[in-house]
Amino acid sequence: MSPKYKPVALVDCNNFYVSCERVFNPALLNRPVLVLSNNDGCVVAASDEAKQLGIERGVPVFEIRDLIKKHGVEVWSSNYTLYGSMSHRVMSTLEEMVPEIERYSIDEAFCWLPGFDPAKLDKQAVKIRKTVGQYTGIPVSVGVSLTKTLAKVANRQAKKNPEFKDAGVCNLTTFSQPEIDQLLSEVKVSDIWGIGRRRAEFLQQHGVFTAYEFKEMPDRWLQKNLTITGLRTAWELRGIPCIKPEFSPPAKKSIITSRGFGRPIESLEELTEAVTAYVSRLAEKLRRQHSVASRMEIFIHTSHFARQGERYANAARLRLPQPTSYTPELVKHARRALELIYRPGFQYQKAGVMVMDLVPESARQLNLWGEGEGGPETIERNRQLMVAVDGLNMQMGQSTVRLGPVGTKQTWGMRREKLSNRYTTRWDELLEVS
DNA sequence: TCTGGGGTCCTAGGACCC
DNA sequence: TCTGGGGTCCTAGGACCC
Numbered sequence: 159m160s161p162k163y164k165p166v167a168l169v170d171c172n173n174f175y176v177s178c179e180r181v182f183n184p185a186l187l188n189r190p191v192l193v194l195s196n197n198d199g200c201v202v203a204a205s206d207e208a209k210q211l212g213i214e215r216g217v218p219v220f221e222i223r224d225l226i227k228k229h230g231v232e233v234w235s236s237n238y239t240l241y242g243s244m245s246h247r248v249m250s251t252l253e254e255m256v257p258e259i260e261r262y263s264i265d266e267a268f269c270w271l272p273g274f275d276p277a278k279l280d281k282q283a284v285k286i287r288k289t290v291g292q293y294t295g296i297p298v299s300v301g302v303s304l305t306k307t308l309a310k311v312a313n314r315q316a317k318k319n320p321e322f323k324d325a326g327v328c329n330l331t332t333f334s335q336p337e338i339d340q341l342l343s344e345v346k347v348s349d350i351w352g353i354g355r356r357r358a359e360f361l362q363q364h365g366v367f368t369a370y371e372f373k374e375m376p377d378r379w380l381q382k383n384l385t386i387t388g389l390r391t392a393w394e395l396r397g398i399p400c401i402k403p404e405f406s407p408p409a410k411k412s413i414i415t416s417r418g419f420g421r422p423i424e425s426l427e428e429l430t431e432a433v434t435a436y437v438s439r440l441a442e443k444l445r446r447q448h449s450v451a452s453r454m455e456i457f458i459h460t461s462h463f464a465r466q467g468e469r470y471a472n473a474a475r476l477r478l479p480q481p482t483s484y485t486p487e488l489v490k491h492a493r494r495a496l497e498l499i500y501r502p503g504f505q506y507q508k509a510g511v512m513v514m515d516l517v518p519e520s521a522r523q524l525n526l527w528g529e530g531e532g533g534p535e536t537i538e539r540n541r542q543l544m545v546a547v548d549g550l551n552m553q554m555g556q557s558t559v560r561l562g563p564v565g566t567k568q569t570w571g572m573r574r575e576k577l578s579n580r581y582t583t584r585w586d587e588l589l590e591v592s
Numbered sequence: 593t594c595t596g597g598g599g600t601c602c603t604a605g606g607a608c609c610c
Numbered sequence: 611t612c613t614g615g616g617g618t619c620c621t622a623g624g625a626c627c628c
Binding site for chain 1: 593594595596597598599600601602603
């Protein structure tokens with residue numbers, strides 16, 4: 159391979175949520191384990207042992223009750239506080255070893271490796287895997303190549319292909335082009351990063367079944383049928399980088415807080431409680447990245463699986479009088495919007511709030527007419543108040559200080575029946591015997 | 593009975609302007 | 611009575627990711 163491009167390693171934690179649970183509960187090792195989505199609805203992570211039983215990510219729990227019982231599968235609610243802090247440990251470990259890393263998701267990072275010598279890259283990949291394992295207890299797989307998409311392919315080989323699985327490392331820079339082509343002809347199109355279900359179906363209908371066949375398709379055809387993103391993916395598989403590194407994540411352009419309820423709710427009062435709680439969370443996220451929002455959307459809906467006539471979904475979008483991250487101001491507008499779309503007589507299953515058109519706090523332009531929050535002095539006073547509230551909640555635990563209408567009962571809250579302790583963030587829960 | 597949450601990017605199509 | 615063409619901005623919706 160040409161040394162024109164920088165080698166990149168994709169480091170991906172194996173069955174991340176399950177691995178996090180195992181670090182603090184070794185009894186889960188070598189056993190089938192599942193971690194469930196919010197409300198314990200469906201499977202979001204499965205251990206290898208569970209996958210061998212045929213359990214896949216995404217299946218609803220009620221469909222596999224028998225399987226769980228029969229094989230004594232361990233089932234846990236998701237504990238995002240724990241996973242977030244374990245993710246932080248993994249990423250910090252990587253940052254100490256590699257000069258340039260891109261945190262791609264909670265359990266994955268692209269690491270740009272210095273040097274081009276394939277043999278040395280092998281050694282580095284092995285070292286990354288070993289060090290992360292020692293420091294955090296989380297097993298990872300490492301895939302190395304010259305483009306992100308090929309590093310993804312390599313990573314998958316490191317996880318699944320018996321040839322690489324034991325080492326947990328697959329380094330495509332040691333492969334010749336014919337060897338890479340051979341490998342790609344064994345990769346299904348549906349397993350390519352950037353090809354989802356719809357595109358995989360489309361490609362198969364057009365006789366394209368493997369990653370090799372895909373990358374050999376003409377550019378014009380790719381762009382016409384799969385847009386520019388599909389074309390980029392093909393180029394990346396040909397070894398030409400098209401997807402740039404993002405070393406410092408850009409500020410988010412929109413932020414959502416939404417959640418399904420633990421039980422269906424009907425009254426405007428309870429919906430208002432929920433929406434107020436969500437807006438409070440969302441405003442915290444907004445302030446953490448020092449942004450203010452210009453627009454907001456709130457949505458509510460019944461279950462997608464409700465019968466015809468019992469189904470209702472609606473959303474209201476509004477432009478805020480002036481960009482803000484001040485919780486009471488956001489709550490005020492959200493409640494008004496909710497009243498516009500609320501219809502009595504439905505069993506609501508989920509609500510959410512989204513803010514768009516975010517701008518940096520420092521660049522906020524004051525509305526000429528002085529609508530909304532008011533003048534600069536008020537805004538500054540409100541800002542300081544929020545800093546104080548955020549600080550208290552950070553120290554004392556979430557929702558120590560909150561707005562009245564959030565309610566304290568929250569009987570609609572999430573179901574999380576098998577939640578593990580917050581080992582990494584609460585001393586009192588680290589030692590507790592469960 | 594029970595089906596997650598949070599993001600991004602791209603395109604098509606409508607409204608509006610000249 | 612005839613009824614263009616191109617640009618921009620916005621929104622909705624689709625597709626993808628983990």
